[in-house]
Amino acid sequence: MDYNFPEIEKKWQKYWVDHKTFKTTNDPSRPKYYVLDMFPYPSGAGLHVGHPLGYIASDIYSRYKRLKGFNVLHPMGYDAYGLPAEQYAIQTGTHPAVTTEKNVARYREQMDQIGFCYDWDREVKTCDPDYYKWTQWTFIQLFHHWYNNKTKKAEPVAELVRVFEMEGNSRVEASMTQNWFKELVKKDPSFDPEWDGIFTAAEWAAYTEKQQHDILMNYRLAYLSDAMVNWCPELGTVLANDEIANGFSVRGGHPVERKLMRQWFLRITAYAQRLLDGLETVEFSDSLIEMQRNWISRSEGAEIHFPIQGKEISLSIFTTRPDTIFGSTFMVLAPEHELIPVITAPDRREAVDQYLLMAKNRSERERMAEVKKVTGEFTGAYCLNPFNGKPIPVWVADYVLAGYGTGAIMAVPAHDSRDYDFAKHFSLPITEVVAGGDISVSSYDAKDGVMINSEFINGLQVKEAISTVIRRVNEMKIGKGTINFRLRDAIFSRQRYWGEPFPVYFKDGIAHTLDVSELPLRLPEVDAYLPTETGEPPLARAKNWTTKEGYPLETSTMPGFAGSSGYYLRYMDPRNDSEYFSKDAVNYWQDVDLYIGGDEHATGHLIYSRFWNKFLFDTGMSVKEEPFKRLINQGKIQGRSSLAYRIKGTNKFVSLGLKDQHDTTEMHVDVSMVDNDILDTAAFCSWRPDLAGSEFILEDGKYHCGYAVEKMSKSLYNVVNPDYLIEKYGADTFRLYEMFLGPLEQSKPWDTNGIEGVFRFIRKFWRLFHDDQNVFSVSDDAPDAAELRVLHKTIKKIQEDIERLSFNTAVSTFMICVNELTDLKCRKRAILSDLVVLIASYAPHIAEELWFLLGNSGSVSMSTFPEFKPEYLIENTFEYPVSFNGKTRFKLVLPTNLTVQEIEKAAMDAKESEKWLEGKPPKKVIIVPKKIINIVLG
């Protein structure tokens, strides 16, 4: 074998470990650069070819930055809590820690084969008590902070209590759940039922300890609350909004229902505006920023109070179109709205109750499936337009959601399609107030046009009308301009075993946090990983799950995103056991410069960790408001499935080109039995017992398979495993090929066939340094101009390509360079030495070996990226494409020092021009020096 990669790759991998080549220290003398991969959940299946794509890209970038003189932090770890290990534990009794440990070892083994430059001394695992101690610590901080809307930051609850003691809460502007005091009053009869949530210093002092705690709970950034949650009976736990898709759990695909439960929440909504604003300062892809914007979804509008006819109460609605208030012909309440029992007329009671019952039993999924089905009921009540006193009927319907705005709307059928459908269905009047549409056909929703039928705003444009109405509403004190966010507070408890225990105990029904000195609160042993018979979470099975004093501990655990929300900070100082991370470490490393990972985390992890970081920023822990400066989403690698065609009802298979002559069914065959779309029929027959003795109808002696591009999955037999490829071609080839496949951010199909080309390249590269006998042989002759040109052209292109993360074109550039140097028969040290450094970040093993053979000591990773010298690229001639009317007709080589006039003359005089000019003078001649000559004819 000419290039003995198995030996060479092992040798250098061992060298890196033995010499701790990639160990990173805080070194203020060098500029820092932090490159982070989204750490993986170690699943039992191991890595397939799609997983390392981003890791290879970040590895190349890290190595490149190091060669450019940066002190690079490039760590890796494991998002180790997760449902699969726990489901496996339920089925087999194996502790999830055991499964996780095994999977981690397998991941590590696979990653090590690829030759990554991680500093493994900084590895973190979210399930490690030394790590989750700080997850618990952060929770305690959240519990003891509230969000001050005046200062727009988190502040200690202890200080808030001092304010309460001095002056009550009337001047405090906190981020809180709407109508929090109504819930409190409902549950605790010791509060005045008419209480409005405001108290004086004297009243505060008079509250019992429990009352005080219950009030404070509503201020905390980590708080307990009864709320409608997404309950997944199959998994026995609640789920966050981003863990559900179309009414089913993302993990496992089990149905999810709504249920009222007491849960821990994180008040992420307090940060909604800052999370939105931060997106302006950060380099993420447009689509990711858009996804986050939509998820947070800010809408500006107004809250307006409509008095209820004949009652002393009013109905608050939220609208983004206050301009259309005179077009509101009915009101709609969500079925859960608290005013329904109060305002429903006696003769409508039965019908309304029946509707509420129906709406309640209708599951989330049914609602989603039947979006277009219009249902609702009239309450018999009327409210009055606050401007002109006109009565408007009040309806209840489940197309209005309780959780958004005030849970009530003013319906404007002429200018809202949902209201329009509702009005049509129940024959309610439709009043046009914005000119520009045709309301006999459909609603006119555009925010564009002139107001009509609208009293004091007639003739205004929509935009002016909106601000005019809001101003008037404020003046009349019948409401106010408001901003609503779609983002909900994050449900933070899970009724599962395999997660971080909450550092919380209950004393007389009041939640307290453990003292920081008692952390970590370790996950206890249990006899089974299932809920108890009374439906309590698995931790309730643990013996002595109490504090030293005997107070019961919280039995829920934290969700998956808890441990991943601040891991990038812990990497800065991962072995610190007295603090999360030191001031020195965070001041040096600051934030992540480049973050690479999948876009499936757009609305989960990436929002939570931005929130987490902002909170730590407020408390002075982290030093940057945004944790990730630049973020790249690598595309998915799709599988390329191979298909065979079975003649229906037989064991006869027909080759692709002939399948239309038969009645066939498609069958996925394992891609390992297929080479270049040709099926190994012998392997196929022994694949499964039922296929033994299969017959084949061949084309030119071969069985040609069809193919389909779909997701890489075991069930489609198209999974390609990196271990096999590395064994056959080596890690360097594998790395290069993953990059060569296409642009990092695009999804693309995997096709193992192409890897041969990269393998050929690697060996061709090796042969530049070796003679026919595979003996290392380079000369010390001075390089000539052509060779220097090739080298510096390559340096320039490689540098540009890495900077813009265009790794696929960089690989092509290496191929072109090696092809050209081979043609030039260049074996000169002066050229090849720089080339080795250039390629070192892409193909580190072969680079190390050649660097060593060139007589260097130490690792090529510690050398310096070659400097590009433009003087070697200066050309004195240029081959101009000469076009007539934009069509290239011939090429013309001209010296580069000609003036535009001289170029024009040369082009006109060229003998090929004669034919196209046909003796006539051209209308115009366009010359772009060193680009193009275009002659325009009449």
Place this chain on the structure above:
RNA sequence: GCCCUGGUGGUGGAACUGGUAGACACGCAGGACUUAAAAUCCUGUGACUUCACGGUCGUGCGGGUUCAAGUCCCGCCCGGGGUACCA
């Protein structure tokens, strides 16, 4: 429905700011070396047309701007992803 992406040879893709479309690979065809195979090397390879020189067409479709459009503008079509009564 709305938002974001993408659409270039048989395949993966290149062309970064409008300036020689198809770089670099794969595959395929032919050839060299070999007893043979593997490996390696060489040649060709968008379509149509021509003995050839050459010509015509060509970046999802239809228009437009420009000396010049894969690239910019307008209107569609198709694939992938997100989201869905959010008032």
